[in-house]
Amino acid sequence: MVMLKSAKVVLLLATMLGMAACGSIEPWVKPYERDRLADPIMFLDAHPVSTSYIQHVYEAREGARGGEGAAGGGCGCN
């Protein structure tokens, strides 16, 4: 029981520290340092039509599916 309480406190503190840290995170890659990431050769999905098609082929020929998407680039291009 004591151990469970201690674990909860540690978890709470870790969460609070994590949230506090998130609030003060400074971007360690500055916007002016993202020229390479903005290069088209670094795009995770430069050709969405082609990517969708080839995933279609794999999913028709194999038993697995999913988990291959890309959640944007976050390259600060705007």
Next chain:
Amino acid sequence: MRSHRTAVKFLVLLGLATSAQAGVLPDDRTDILYHQYTGGGVTIDGPSVLVRKKAGRSLSFVGNYYVDMVSSASIDVVTTASPYTEERKQWSLGMDYLRGNTTMSVNYTSSVESDFDANTYAFSVSQDMFGDLTTLSLTYAYGADVVGMRGDEDFRRENTRQLYGVGITQILTRNLITTLNFETITDEGFLNNPYRSVRYVDGGGYSFERELYPNTRTTNAVGLRARYFLPYRAALEGEYRFFTDTWGITSHTAAVSYVHPWHDWTFEVKYRWHDQTGADFFSDLFSRSEATNFRARDKELSALTSTTLKLMASYEFLENGWSFIDKASVHFSADLLSVDYDEFRDLRGLPLIGDAPLYTLEANVFQVFVSFWY
């Protein structure tokens, strides 16, 4: 395979639905693609056209029209059915709405063929965080299918599907970007193919009977990708995916690719490897009729190993624009796919029990497409 076909449409839609980057709307572009798959007695080809256009600063619309023209005399068809031709038409419409660092996307897809209809609705939201170094994305999709059967107009089965996805894309250094994705998909309903059969021992030989799958399936997949900018302007990418499901399939997929620009050309080479265990209810030869509660002989549910070598070349033109077009490029790609089945056997030639060799599939996939940005 029926359940695979439905899942494919489902995920193809999601690929287009979630392609938007948070914090910035996707570029206005049009892609016109011709695809051709040949291998294992099957030819599938057709066009795919995608048009994307912004409306103001906050909205972007996307439409896609895709056709599969199938001519099949595959190993399954030759062994247990008759060769056939078929056409599948799919169209989708989507919208992205950007507000601050948040992008919300909705998408609808309809797929129609002679014995199968599928409708899918997807919603996703992406949020840029921590100075745009991190993008968090959440996706939900719902799909509903109606399965028919040629030659039996009264045959009608339904199934539904739900997808839950979480993705995070993280810039780690000025040269390295990574993305981690987790997806859970649940299926419920008629998941097997009404045309396919399993094989069982019958006297001194064998006979066939209908497949029977469970009515539910849940799959989990987690994928990690990392792309690195090399010092001389080239890119190297590594990928890994782990997959598991309630049918007993576990798989590992890994790939490495290299992108090298040269003047107006960009070349890419990629090697992909996939290895999976078979479904619990898969057997190439059951001991008797109705030997188990569920039974399948779909080769995609067999233990297998597949490898793919991809070669791609792109040429960029109209760099200075022309009329309303900002730039354009043309792309050629070839994917050489090889699949070695560990349990599925080749019954052509009507071999005696125990004599059939394991089946191997060799397929070539070609794509030619033109992209315009405006």
